[in-house]
Amino acid sequence: xxxxxxxxxxxxxxxxxxxxxxxxxxxxxxxxxxxxxxxxxxxxxxxxxxxxxxxxxxxxxxxxxxxxxxxxxxxxxxxxxxxxxxxxxxxxxxxxxxxxxxxxxxxxxxxxxxxxxxxxxxxxxxxxxxxxxxxxxx
Numbered sequence: 001x002x003x004x005x006x007x008x009x010x011x012x013x014x015x016x017x018x019x020x021x022x023x024x025x026x027x028x029x030x031x032x033x034x035x036x037x038x039x040x041x042x043x044x045x046x047x048x049x050x051x052x053x054x055x056x057x058x059x060x061x062x063x064x065x066x067x068x069x070x071x072x073x074x075x076x077x078x079x080x081x082x083x084x085x086x087x088x089x090x091x092x093x094x095x096x097x098x099x100x101x102x103x104x105x106x107x108x109x110x111x112x113x114x115x116x117x118x119x120x121x122x123x124x125x126x127x128x129x130x131x132x133x134x135x136x137x138x
Contacts, residue, residue, distance in 0.1 A: 018109040018129065025129060028137050029058035029106050030065075032079055034096035039088070051091040054084040054099075058129070061103045061137075081114055081128040082106070094134065105135040 018025040034056045038046040057079040064074035082104075084091070109131050113124040 012113060012115070012124075014113055015130065016111045018106070018111055021111055023111055023127060025106055025109060025111070026060040026062065027105065027107050028061035028103050029056075029082060029129075030061040030074070031056045031058055031082075031099050031102050031104060032074075033057040034099045036091070036096050049092075051088055054091060054094060054096050056082040056084070056096075056099065056104075058082045058104070058106075082109075082131060083112075083128055084131050084134055086132055086134075099134075099136075102136050103138040104131075105137050106131070108133065108135075 016023075034054060036051045036054050038048075039050040039052040041047055058081075059074055059077045059079050063077055067074050067076065084094075106129060109129045111127045112130050114126040114128040116122055116125040
């Protein structure tokens with residue numbers, strides 16, 4: 001695990017290994033939505049046919065299954081953000097829409113601060129899960 005200094009850390013670069021933190025991350029997640037994010041150029045304009053990452057909204061797969069088995073919509077659960085970061089060549093092979101409904105492993109994940117946009121500004125508010133490999137369980 002990388003060491004960080006409190007005097008020079010950039011919050012956006014902070015990472016913690018999920019299994020070694022005091023934040024509980026489920027072992028598996030059920031993908032409810034997905035989209036890709038394009039890379040940007042120096043002028044902050046999207047680069048056509050590029051992919052910086054794929055962003056999923058995910059539910060705890062076990063809790064979602066229990067709810068569904070009891071006739072309760074899993075939409076009642078609050079989702080969390082999972083970002084897939086890997087080489088662009090690999091990201092471009094994945095169609096985000098095809099991932100919706102899949103159950104993925106979150107065992108080899110990291111935690112990072114989540115940027116929340118608020119109009120013209122924003123701030124870090126919460127955590128997101130980072131994956132470097134997409135392992136579909138079911």
